[in-house]
Amino acid sequence: MASSPFRRDFGFVWLGGLISLCGTHMQFVALPLFVFERTGSTLATAATAMAAATPGIFLGPRAGGFVDRNDPRRCLILANLCLGCITFGFLPAAVGPWWIVVVVVAVQGLLGQVVGPAETVWLPQLVGTGMLGRANALSAASKSLGRLVGPAVGGLIYATSGFASVAILNAASFLVAAALNGATQRSIARPAQPRTQAAPWQQAWRHARRDPLLRRLLMVVVLSSIGEGAISALLAPFAVERLDGQATLGLVLTCQALGGISAAAVLSRWHPNTAMPALLGTGCLAAGALLVPMLGYPIWTAVAWPEMVMTALAGFPFAVIAIAQTTLLQTAPPPGARGGFYGFAASIGSTCSLIGMLAAGVLASVTNVFVILIDAVCYLAAGTVMLTGSTRVWRRRRAAAVNCLPASN
Template sequence: MDSAKTVKAVKAVGGITAVWQVLGARRDLRLVLLAGVVSVTGDWVLLTGLAYCVYVLTGSTVASALTATAGLLPQVFLGPVAGVFADRWDRKRTMIGADLLLAAGLLPLLAVGGRGQVWIVVGVLLWQGAVVQFFAPAEQAMVPRLVDGAELATANALVVQSRDVARLCGAAAGGVLAAAGGVPALAVADAASFLLAAVLLRCVRTSGEVERRSRQSGRVVEVFGELGAGLRLVAGVRVLRTLMLFVVLAGTGEGVMGTLFAPFVRDVLHGGGRTYGLISAVQAVGGIVGGLAVAVFGRHIPAPRLLGVGAVLFGAVDLVIFLYPLGYLATWPAVVGMVVVGVPGALVMTGLFTLMQQYTVDEFRGRAFGALTGLFGACQLIATLSAGFLARVFGIIPVLMFQGLCYVAAGFMVLLMLRGAKVGTEINAGAGAGTNVGVAGAPIM
């Protein structure tokens, strides 16, 4: 027993050392992580505060659903196409330009002061959702350039952990700012975060130019042909097909959660803005712990196992959070539950990002991510629209339970469908109708 503990301790120390080596040696990774912390903190300030403000102004779960829908529509219709442009444009410049456009797009929120201006919130969320579709695939395609292949899982775990740090700060601040300064205060905080993030990204030295295996004319008319090549890539690799099924279930669950969690806190737990901000934020505490654990030990755990086990645990803990108020009405169990659920949440995100990056080449990475994003958004949109109406018929708790069940089902699906698949970072893909996809490597489970 003592020798086993010693081996575990040595592995832990070695893992921590490896994490610090990655951070110490990768200046550009540090800058991208810091930029992510800053901008995502602002996002959580805005989104957490807006979710609460809109529900307070309108008192309607349907209004909450329609507001959330505004941010999802661009993801559905622009996500796949934006991924094509992420494979055409310099990724670093795309990220910087998107941050500047996101900051400018928040200015109309300064005019929101009552129920009659909720339409402005919808317009701003449409703009933000559209611009983010160009930022996200560029960022995902950029990460593998910042590290060696063996460091990819560690880098993704650090990205996830940085997002959880941002959530911890931003979600709590969002609830406070929403109560103290309303929507204008939220807009100012988020705009400042985007501007600072753009400055940090400007300091990144790694090239954002796309590595191409095939010639492209750059004409816009070819966008749909390039999109088709990306979709064929996704359809041709079993792991990527499995990820598509996963995001169908996860997107459905997240649509329900995004619509009904604020009403759950306000009407079921009888909490106010600060309570909502606290409960939303503390999931990041578990996420930070989970992200650190994955960063330390992730290189020894297959990415499919991270994704599958993480999803099952995530859904199970969510079910406990949604069901306990039926027998005991208090807010502290929700706070504890949200801390706990952050740990498997970190496993899910790290596994998902790593699998997607491992099974795509640089030239197709933006399109593959865009396809998954668009599918996720479509399922989230349908669930968002449905959740607000279903909650009025069946109640908030019964509909929220569906979110947890979706994640449990998605996790078991990944564990079953990817058993015996092979890891490989070598994908042979060509543009056009004759795209061929091949994967080679060792068993992943």
């Protein structure tokens, strides 16, 4: 894109993503609260989170390969339409058996496997590689805005109107996103990708074996996903038992978005493409260092304001992680295989998230919710892995790419 990534089509995609993310974060707060209040079981909340992660284990690479072979714009529109329809399935759970939400969440997870690869492949087409870092920063801003608005609104609506109202609004958000994506111009036709006998996950694994940067990127996905799985399973019980309730959970998640918006504002004015591995590693270390006191201090006190302050500070490194990781997934794999590699990474992430959820749920049931500190350990390890030699590899790749460019007259 010649001047700014915020052109017409990107604006529609950006707005659609923001609206759907607001609905998703509303559900992120309300759903575990609903399950925990109905069952009183950390294992039940962990099972609900596991249902969302399980489809990605088996279908992530195939969904990414599907996007590589098709129009990513159309894939994204259809996925959002289907997500909007299936989300209405939460309504019977509000008055019926709680386990209905597990089924609906599993189908949401199934459809969601298309969304990530489609966005990954489509965004470079919209903005061009030269503006990709800034576009990802603006996309991270929309995610942070969704995290800012969604949790607070979701917690408030859940407390006043119940889970059914949250489900209706989330379903509507997916449908609006589909309409906005449909208002964009059709994707530029891409050359057909050669078919291969290898399965999508085998192709992605071959690329990772040959490329040390991709291997380190996958290790970061593994470690961070284990940590995020643990926090997904235990955040609601942690807030209810140690931080005095539902409203606190929504406010804590909203505070994280404030730091994320700040990071996106800074990085949208900077072109950090040459430093993405270092940016990702540093962001992981900073996030891990902040998570230790943020999740550990309620051992001594249930006062909530320190949690909110530290969560706001942690929002900055988490936004940095999102921007750097997304840009690496869009640029480090070879062209024509990026959707498949994204799906492979998502599949590994889902598997590790499932492990984290299960381990955290079981350990917390026999100890206490401070098992949630696993998240901090995982991010510290991920940062260490990414900073070990990856910047040198990235510089060699950039230099090789420049040397391959045709000489200008």
